[in-house]
Amino acid sequence: MAAGLRVDIAVCTFRRPELAETLRSLAAIIVPDGTAIRIIVADNDLQPSAEGLVDALRSEIPFGIDYVHCPASNISIARNACLDNASGDYLAFVDDDETVARDWLVRLLETASATGAEAVLGPVRAEYDLSAPSWMRRGDFHSTRPVWVGGEVITGYTCNVLLDRKTPALAGRRFNLALGRTGGEDTEFFTHMYKAGGRLAYASDALVYEIVPEKRASFQWLAKRRFRSGQTHGRLLAQASAGSGKAVEIVRATAKSGFCAVAILILLASPVARSRYALRAVMHAGVVSGLFGVRELEQYGTSEVAAP
Missing domain, CATH: 3.90.550.10 (Spore Coat Polysaccharide Biosynthesis Protein SpsA; Chain A)
Structure with missing residues (x-):
């Protein structure tokens, strides 16, 4: 240096x-x-x-x-x-x-x-x-x-x-x-x-x-965070894809979310693995949302911050 x-x-x-x-x-x-x-x-x-x-x-x-x-x-x-x-x-x-x-x-x-x-x-x-x-x-x-x-x-x-x-x-x-x-x-x-x-x-x-x-130590907070992250990824994919390419990405993200949903059922007895797949399913659902152009969830300037 x-x-x-x-x-x-x-x-x-x-x-x-x-x-x-x-x-x-x-x-x-x-x-x-x-x-x-x-x-x-x-x-x-x-x-x-x-x-x-x-x-x-x-x-x-x-x-x-x-x-x-x-x-x-x-x-x-x-x-x-x-x-x-x-x-x-x-x-x-x-x-x-x-x-x-x-x-x-x-x-x-x-x-x-x-x-x-x-x-x-x-x-x-x-x-x-x-x-x-x-x-x-x-x-x-x-x-x-x-x-x-x-x-x-x-x-x-x-x-x-x-x-x-x-x-x-x-x-x-x-x-x-x-x-x-x-x-x-x-x-x-x-x-x-x-x-x-x-x-x-x-x-x-x-x-x-x-x-x-x-307030962040909950599955709900993590799920909202992962869904919004997926929305961002989906929007970026949509910007880089056109026509059939976008449709392929929607099918791929939907399939991934479905796979994770099946894994949740298989792993019901394991809270860590079950939660990990559940959050992945939510994230891929967010990708689909982003690919369809749904407005991303707001995190700043709302309930995430403390009241004055």
């Missing part, structure tokens, strides 16, 4: 007090020699509700913090504000309810240097408390890792990623505002980046941690 490197770390936030722990974990990261760090906090609330929290923590953070108010209730607006305000060689994204390992940034930068990839993803490890169902804790349904297709990662996420701002595949690229309340804006962003020649690598040891709150 070259000396004189500049890295911006972006955190988009909306009424989450957990932001304080996110920033404190960033304050404790190991920084490679000669690397300058700056944090960008993009507040997506209608009012600048996170500004006081950020100002109160400035004395604890050894890096500069730029607070950006970018209303309202549309995550794409916040992510684009981070892109617009970034000036470093690299831009990393983490969520406002996560904490990072001390060597998190070092591992991302090492992988970026070794691979030359335009984007480096790291894992998000879910942390459950004892109130979560045992099948959920055993199956680890909330952790996030990339999906490999034919030995490649062809899309990504923003909960743990490092972007090389110098790459042509990212030049001028922005998150889709139309997806800023449904989610899936990051899947679309990285899918198009990949199609433009951008490569995605994986740093398996660049760990980020996320505590699973009680």
Whole structure:
């Protein structure tokens, strides 16, 4: 890693007090020699509700913090504000309810240097408390890792990623505002980046941690999330297909959902496997929905966030 490197770390936030722990974990990261760090906090609330929290923590953070108010209730607006305000060689994204390992940034930068990839993803490890169902804790349904297709990662996420701002595949690229309340804006962003020649690598040891709150520790929450994810995938398939190609994709996704439904019956005695196939069935049903052009479920700016 070259000396004189500049890295911006972006955190988009909306009424989450957990932001304080996110920033404190960033304050404790190991920084490679000669690397300058700056944090960008993009507040997506209608009012600048996170500004006081950020100002109160400035004395604890050894890096500069730029607070950006970018209303309202549309995550794409916040992510684009981070892109617009970034000036470093690299831009990393983490969520406002996560904490990072001390060597998190070092591992991302090492992988970026070794691979030359335009984007480096790291894992998000879910942390459950004892109130979560045992099948959920055993199956680890909330952790996030990339999906490999034919030995490649062809899309990504923003909960743990490092972007090389110098790459042509990212030049001028922005998150889709139309997806800023449904989610899936990051899947679309990285899918198009990949199609433009951008490569995605994986740093398996660049760990980020996320505590699973009680409201997310349910099959219903997971099912809604997987269905919306399927909708996004289906919409992207529809964009890439035409005529009979779209019909083939609908048949394929329907068959996959049906196969998973049969597997659920076979695996009734195994809660982890049964739930995994049930969520896959829901996801493939979402793909069918997306292929038919059904509007994606809204996740941001609704019940997912806390009341003011």
